[in-house]
Amino acid sequence: MDSQYNVESTEKTTTTTSSSGDVGLDKIYMKSIDSILKIAEMVLSLIVFICVTSHPWYSYYGGGWVQFVSISCLITVLILWIFFMLRIIYKLPGPWMLIILIYYVVYCVFYLISFLVCAIQAGNYGQNGGFIAAAVFCVFILVVLGADTFFQFRKWQDSGSSFSARSTTSSPGGAATTTTTHTTYETRTQY
Numbered sequence: 001m002d003s004q005y006n007v008e009s010t011e012k013t014t015t016t017t018s019s020s021g022d023v024g025l026d027k028i029y030m031k032s033i034d035s036i037l038k039i040a041e042m043v044l045s046l047i048v049f050i051c052v053t054s055h056p057w058y059s060y061y062g063g064g065w066v067q068f069v070s071i072s073c074l075i076t077v078l079i080l081w082i083f084f085m086l087r088i089i090y091k092l093p094g095p096w097m098l099i100i101l102i103y104y105v106v107y108c109v110f111y112l113i114s115f116l117v118c119a120i121q122a123g124n125y126g127q128n129g130g131f132i133a134a135a136v137f138c139v140f141i142l143v144v145l146g147a148d149t150f151f152q153f154r155k156w157q158d159s160g161s162s163f164s165a166r167s168t169t170s171s172p173g174g175a176a177t178t179t180t181t182h183t184t185y186e187t188r189t190q191y
Helices: 035-052 063-085 096-122 130-158
Strands: 004-019 176-190
Touching: 035 063, 035 130, 063 096, 063 130, 096 176
Parallel strands: none
Antiparallel strands: 004 176
16 A cells, blocks of 8 residues: 655744833833832932931931831832833843832831831920921821822733733833744645
8 A cells, every 4th residue: 555645834934023122211201100209209218218317316216217118218219210211120030010019018018107106206205306207208208109009009900910010011112023933734645
């Protein structure tokens, strides 16, 4: 029984270009609500730090905690702001939308505790102008952090609870090439 198989192979290659966020200055982000909130958080964190430090015995009255919260918030928000402004965050692997959301929730709790420390210490001791001012600015930054937390939650929710920041934001930039190869094999039997 002679059977001869003729195998025919066809390949189809499709090349498409899509937008990819290259590292570079994002002028659109600089004008966005997200950027403005981060700048406000940095300024208010610095003001809280200065207010608490102005008290001569701040470290004995819980001011060390408030200083830690304000400076760590200032540094991390500055890093996040730079990463978003330069579109670096989109190149980093990991669940960044979820990490940022958790970060903001934690810092809302930290600033609530800082507000309570400042308010309680302002009522207990004399020469407490720095603690009163710090308590007031802690409330202001709580409002700003709460708004930013809400917007981060909405971004995370709109992305289908996807954990990747790259899937939620499209940034203008260079083009990436995606190549898809589809191969079809046909088998014919001849007798």
